Amino acid sequence: MRTNLEKIFRPIAKQVSKYGPEIAVGVGIAGMITTTILAVKATPKALKLIDEAKKEKEEEADELKPIEVVKIAWKPYIPAMISGALSIGCIVGASTVHVKRNAALATAYQLAANTLSDYKEKVIETIGEEKEREVQKKVDAKKVEKISSTEPSFVRKGKPLCIEPISGRPFEMDLEDVKAAINRLNYRLTGGMEECISLSEWYDEIGLKHTDVSDYMGWNIYSDGLITITEVPSSTDDGELCWVLEYAVLPHYKYEKTR
Structure with a gap:
């Protein structure tokens, strides 16, 4: 019973x-x-x-x-x-x-981010930076393939497709405009106007909607330095150019804490 x-x-x-x-x-x-x-x-x-x-x-x-x-x-x-x-x-x-x-959740995310960073460093040490980059390109190509199959409306003529790494969402923007958006945020940090930038503010710059966690994640000039991204070129199934973005320093929780 x-x-x-x-x-x-x-x-x-x-x-x-x-x-x-x-x-x-x-x-x-x-x-x-x-x-x-x-x-x-x-x-x-x-x-x-x-x-x-x-x-x-x-x-x-x-x-x-x-x-x-x-x-x-x-x-x-x-x-x-x-x-x-x-x-x-x-x-x-x-x-x-x-x-x-x-x-x-913040602790778990930070632990995962640190583990990923450590893992990437060890992979580079083991197989070399060039081979690691080849592996990363294959991973990025898989992301593009997934986006191409689930978000076909984003693959259009005109501006190239970009993929934001945290949410995995696509958006259309010229690479020069992406870099200009980064420069605008960094100017706010280096100009003494602000000490931190949220992920939501970055999403505003590139035309993406906020997520449930984007208000609580971001970068701090004192702990993270400037916001830096790298762009890995890839292509869609239709052969159109696609940029997979990567953050040099991942946005993190409690980013508003100062030195």
Whole structure:
């Protein structure tokens, strides 16, 4: 019997754990609505208590001291206060979980980026820079092949196709314009106007939409230096020129932290 119950409730528990923050936010919002309703319903009761207190004292309402009004009228609002406190707790708890998850995600991403960088260095040491470049070209050609099959609308006449490496998305732009966009961002960094540039700001320059993480990733002039890209030429299935971009320093989380 216990085994059967575990089979039933284990998937449910996993889903609750996975979507716990979203559930907590939903409960918090529903709780806030309930709090408002309870407060509205409590108001006539509170006013009635105040009226009774005035009759007992035979005084006008404006002659009641604020502290007396609070002492007389607070009890009807107890359910609303409890509901409000629980709702705030749910929302704060959800926020805390999100912060922890984002921190874990940032750590995992940075670890993966460092591992990739170390791996690339060792590959170059082992097989040499020229052969490593040949391998990289084959990898880039695979990216272009995938884009050509899934995004045929991007392969058009006119401006060449470029592939942004973090999101793997294509965009059409002359290579000179790509370099000009990089120069504009670097001018903002070197001109003392800004210390960091987000990935979203780079996407704005090349006409790509922001992603879920692009606001939280970027470069810092003090830790990363200037934004630098390399362009690896490739071609689509139709023989059109395609540039696969690579970042010298990958954008990273917590990029806004200074020296």
